[in-house]
Amino acid sequence: MSVRSLVYSFYERRLAGKLAGKPVPQHVGVMCDGNRRWAREMGFVDPNDGHRVGAVRVKELLAWCDQAGIKHVTLYLLATDNLRRPSAELDPLVNIIEDLAAELAEDGNPWRLRMVGALDLLPADTATALKAAQEKTRDRTVGVEVNMAVGYGGRREIADAVRSLMQEHAARGGTLEELAEVLDVEHIAEHLYTRGQPDPDLVIRTSGEQRLSGFLLWQSAHSEFYFHDANWPDFRRIDFLRALRSYSNRQRRYGA
Numbered sequence: 001m002s003v004r005s006l007v008y009s010f011y012e013r014r015l016a017g018k019l020a021g022k023p024v025p026q027h028v029g030v031m032c033d034g035n036r037r038w039a040r041e042m043g044f045v046d047p048n049d050g051h052r053v054g055a056v057r058v059k060e061l062l063a064w065c066d067q068a069g070i071k072h073v074t075l076y077l078l079a080t081d082n083l084r085r086p087s088a089e090l091d092p093l094v095n096i097i098e099d100l101a102a103e104l105a106e107d108g109n110p111w112r113l114r115m116v117g118a119l120d121l122l123p124a125d126t127a128t129a130l131k132a133a134q135e136k137t138r139d140r141t142v143g144v145e146v147n148m149a150v151g152y153g154g155r156r157e158i159a160d161a162v163r164s165l166m167q168e169h170a171a172r173g174g175t176l177e178e179l180a181e182v183l184d185v186e187h188i189a190e191h192l193y194t195r196g197q198p199d200p201d202l203v204i205r206t207s208g209e210q211r212l213s214g215f216l217l218w219q220s221a222h223s224e225f226y227f228h229d230a231n232w233p234d235f236r237r238i239d240f241l242r243a244l245r246s247y248s249n250r251q252r253r254y255g256a
Helices: 003-016 033-040 048-070 080-084 087-102 122-137 154-171 176-182 185-189 237-248
Strands: 027-031 072-079 112-114 145-152 202-205 224-227
Touching: 003 027, 003 202, 003 237, 033 048, 048 072, 048 185, 048 237, 072 080, 072 087, 080 087, 080 145, 087 112, 087 122, 087 145, 112 122, 145 154, 154 176, 202 237
Parallel strands: 027 072, 027 202, 072 145, 112 145, 202 224
Antiparallel strands: none
């Protein structure tokens, strides 16, 4: 092991030790951004190699979250806006996401998957594959619950939630006027893709971009944000621990 590796390992252990007893986010949202950019910078001919390396990093991230005691992770993998990209760019990415879901669902892995997004916008075989991965893991209770945001858009999610709420109310024989009288934020929250889960305490975005890009618009109202300059494939455990350190040192103010 090189001197640099030894120093890195020592610092990583030291940083992890300092987090002991500190507040840990129960739900972390991660915007895995910068895969194609990383591939170009590294000289790869195929930019999708960045997504392939990024998929490996996702599996490492989930192990880090298990070690930290985090219960829920939402991964922003494919936005609804991305679905308008040329098929030559979109199709390989969709295939990589399918493969990732299948790998996370393999026997021996502890993670329970939930697909969050408008799966009806995806190719039928992709939607089927993602649902199969989710079904295979539904009885797992040990590891992180992983929301794979595929074909996801925050505005679309809120519209879907309101639509679902209205349909449910109509099925009970209620009128729009009656719904308008009682509608509140909790009713909408109960119909979001992430219903039943706590809102994210921490949202991490890589690649240096500092915007939400439609990610968890409703749920992130009180989230803490951590923006990291490195592209997703270069995101290391030490960077993850630094994000947790930043979170633990903040005084959270809800509504202020």
